[in-house]
Amino acid sequence: MKQLKSISHVSILISVFTILFLSSCDNYGDKSQKKSKKVIINESVFINYATSGNISSDDHINIEFSREMELIKNSGGLIEEDIIDFDPEIKGKLYLKNPSAIEFIPDEKLKNGESYEAVLDLSKLFVLPEGEEADFDFSFNIFPLRITVSPNNPKVYVKDKQQFNSLDGTIRFSDLVDYNNAIKVLKAYQNNIELHIDYPNFMTSSTLNFNIQGIKRAYKEEKVVLKWDGSEIGSKDSGEQEITIAARDAFKLTGIRVVETPSQYVEVSFSDPIDESMNLNGLINLSGLTNLKYDINTNKILVYTEQHESGERDLIINKELRNIDGKSLKSDTTVNFRFGQVKPQIRFIDDGIILPGKEKWLLTFEAVNLTKVDVIIHEIFANNVKQFMQVNNINGNYQLQRVAQKIYSEQLDLIPNKESNLGDWEAFEIDLARLIDVSEDGIYRVQLKFKKDYSLFDCEGKTVENDNEYSYYSSGDYYNDEYYYPDGFHWSDKENPCSVSYYYYERFITKNVIPTNIGLITKGNSEAGYDVFASDLKSTEPIKSLKISVFDYQQQLLEEVYTDGQGHAKISNENDPWLLIANRGKEYSYLKIGDANSLSYSRFDTKGITVKDGIKSFIYGDRGVWRPGDTLFLTMIVYDENNDIPAKHPTTVELYNPNSKLIEKYSLSKNENGFYSFKLKTSADDITGVWLAKFRYGGSEFTKRLRIENIKPNRLKIDLSFNDKILKKGKNKAKLKVKWLHGGIAENLKATVDATVRPMKTSFEAYENYNFDDIGRYFSPDDIRVFNGELDSNGEKSFDIEFPPYNRAPGELKLSFVSRV
Structure with missing residues (x-):
């Protein structure tokens, strides 16, 4: 070793919480399950691979051969011959994937928990040597379908000045389940009245999230009952679980939970939202521990320890803890609990x-x-x-x-x-x-x-x-x-x-x-061709004279190119390049080309249109938002890569309101170097919303969305300042100043300041070429509220900012503040 x-x-x-699974109440034990048969796979010189072991009910059955089939040649087509038998029977179709592989596709999903044995007749695929066994036996099992329902602790929210509870959680399945059937598994009841359950419009793998809103808080303690039944999806799992809903006028502790990973903290839940203006030091303590950090999340308080703890502790809650209505707990509370172990x-x-x-x-x-x-x-x-x-x-x-x-x-x-x-x-x-x-x-x-x-x-x-x-x-x-x-x-x-x-x-x-030092970046598309850039990952220098072989999907060599002194090479788009293989001596690097392999642009504004007949258009206005009654000054720039724009080529614009009603149509037959300028008028009585302008140039049509709104201008000037440019561990002095734009004092307004903490590169002017960050550590962005209160009579507020002990940060951290008044 x-x-x-x-x-x-x-x-x-990292910002991922340990998920505590609540086991479902089984109506049957494992002994009552149909036992899977021992997996059988015979050896054969003709077989490279056959489906075996545990598979999903949606899977296909694949067999791959060590050589091309001799007796069947219709690659990709349906095989009509009776070649394979299953026990129990599976209805479906057998296809030839390629000359050395076949695939059986069942007509319906396979039965969960079932074991199947299969016999393949090799004599109908190959000319067998004398004495060679014709039957190839193999078997496989389908995952049993099990259900786990995991509700979280109830949350509190306020609607129409009334407090309600919400309950969310997850339903996990051991195999793939159809979404429309999965949402039928769980039901919720309060006082024998069924509650509505909201689901997202999708499932993540075999997990379905749920959320129950509008759980009423009565003047006495009640229960919400979750019941699940798997009969709709072919599972024998069923069960129920009760969730306690505290009485409306009872402010009390409802539960604690220890989260062990990725960072350890104690989640303390209460029946009502907590007053966020309180200093929790001394109100919530853990026996034998100091330097605790707190975070209030509606009706939950997260208590962070200075280091990872183990063993038994007492959670001590002072009765002076208040809810948002100013109501305190009836008495001091002490709860014994145990810090668990990380799995x-x-x-x-x-x-x-x-x-x-x-x-x-x-x-x-x-x-x-x-x-x-x-x-x-x-x-x-x-x-x-x-x-x-x-x-x-x-x-x-x-x-x-x-x-x-x-x-x-x-x-x-x-x-x-x-x-x-x-x-x-x-x-x-x-x-x-x-x-x-x-x-x-x-x-x-x-x-x-x-x-x-x-x-x-x-x-x-x-x-x-x-x-x-x-x-x-x-x-x-x-x-x-x-x-x-x-x-x-x-x-x-x-x-x-x-x-x-x-x-x-x-x-x-x-x-x-x-294992390579060759870095490859490719830019381009199937129309314009591709530019390849190669650099040495150790020195970051461009690699010149690097051989790059270009292959298509059929593994055929299309061309070989070499990078220039800047590490750049151009690839033709004539034959649909698919894979790049870069070679420098014994060192190789691989890059797959295709839209599905490109980097995500989801954080960038890259929307556009496909060029039709070589005509491009760009449309802009004199502002981003107009008021009803304003004149819209719009300009369209037209570019035709095949021809010059004639000076008198006509174009037309149509203006539609949010109800898709045509408001104005305007034609223009004069342009300056492809620039068309339009003046479109609106009425003071026009409806507000997103309007649409349609431009027609020849056979091409272009559109632009226009916002015509009643906008309220920003009325406050907010200034957040700090005593120090670099904030450090411990208390940091901050001051918030707010004024009305008309010059008045913004007195006694409620304000909040939120901070987002992100990692940044640690650098010093005299040591720019050095790396001071610990690459072995990872820091996930953290959002914290640093102030929640009211401004004074002068529209100002001085306060201290104290951050959690980010002991695992790789280096310096960057802070972004959002102030709301």
Whole structure:
């Protein structure tokens, strides 16, 4: 075994909360489930791959052969011959995917929890040697469909001066479920009256979020009952759970919850929204702990500790704590609770796939509560990369067995024993150059896995009976299967680190990496062609004379180009380029071209129109918003890349109001170098909203949306200042000054100041070429409220800003403030 080097005292802060799963109430035990049959896969020289193990009910059944089929040639067509049989029977159609692969597509979703055996008649596909077995047997299991309902604590909101509760949560399914059926699973009741449940218009994987609004607060304590029934989706899971709704006039503690990861805090919930103007120091305490930080979120108070804690503590709440109506608690409250443990987990520090280096190829990850991990490496060979890219992006794993082979597996030590375990996230690094012979001409798939035996989670006195019972999930090969389930896996125990069911494929992490110093950027499209820019990732210098091979989707070489002194090369668009392979000696880099692989522009205004017949148009106005009765001065610029714009070429504009009624039509037959100027009048009685102007030039039409609104001007001038340019740990002095624009004093107005904290590059003028940031740490942006109160009689307010202890920040932090009055 190898000992990994630990990057000491590195912890990562991200805005993701531990999800506490509430197990569903089963109407049946695992023993009553139909047991899956042992997976059967016969060996045959003709077979490379056949569907096996656990699959989704929506999956297709695929078989890939080691050679091209001899007796069937209609590639891509329907196979009419009776070649494959299933037990139980599956109705569907068999297709020829390519000369060496077939795919069976069921007519309907497969039955969850069912085990299928299949027999393929090879004699109808190949000319078999004498004595060769004609029947190829294989089997597979369909995931059992299980349901987990996880409600959160009730939230409080005010509507029409009345307080209501809302309740949100998630419904999780063990397999894919149709959205329209999934929303029928859960019902909610208050006093036997069914409550309306809101759902988003989509599901995320097999998870459906829900939200219940308008839960009434009566003058006595009531219950909201959640009931779920899986019969609509073919699941036997059903159950119910009661949620307590506090009485209207009762301000009291309703629950506490300890969140362990990614940062530890105690969530304290109350029946009413908390008065945010209070200083919580001394009102809420944790026994034996000081320097606590607080955050008020409506009816919840988040209490942050200075460092990761464990063991029992007392939560002490002073009765002087008030709600937004000024009502205090009836008495002091003390609740004993226990800081839990962080569940065993691993995660990569970044999602990059390029590993620059030479003597070292470092891959960094973090782990918590683990003594060891297993590292498993597959190599996607260089001569198979094009085949791999046909069905994958760089980080894919589809049909991996066709193009890759396992080249390394070993158990690596992280923490020698429990005594040296701090229960915190720690960073580690793997030097791939020491584990394998990195040839720099392929793609490496690195998997990190762990077993229950590696766990440091304290399970003393916690037995899991299901671990010794038969599982209806088919276990697989730990070292070779991407979707691995351990022996004895049970859905109901998959969140319990004391059960073997916790240690399945969703706990493992995987990424594909390319060891190279060649960086490639491509800009362009299928119409204008592509510009390729290459740079050295170690020196950042352009790479000149770099050979770039361009392939189409059929893996045929289209052209070879070489970069110039600026690292630039131009690629033709004539033959639909698909994949770039850059080569410098033994060093390779790969880049897939296509719209689906381009970087997201969602944060930029890139909207436009497709050029028709070579004509482009740009339309602008003299302002962004007009009032009813204003004259709209609009200009249209026309560009025709094929012809000059005739001086008397006519164009027409039509103006429509928000009700799509035509208000004015205006034609113009004069332009200056393609510039058309229009004056469109509106009436003072016209309706407000988004109007539409349609411009017609020849056979082309262009549109522009226009806003005609009654706008209220900004009436206040807000000035937020600080004593120091750089804010530091501890108290920072700030002052808010507000004036009416007409010069009056903005006295006694309510004001809030919110801050957003983001990481920034740490730099000093004398050391510009140095890096002072800790690359092993990650900081997620944080939003906090630094002031909530009223201005004084002069329209001013001085206050102190004290930030949480951002001990895990990689370097300097940037603050953005939003003031509202």
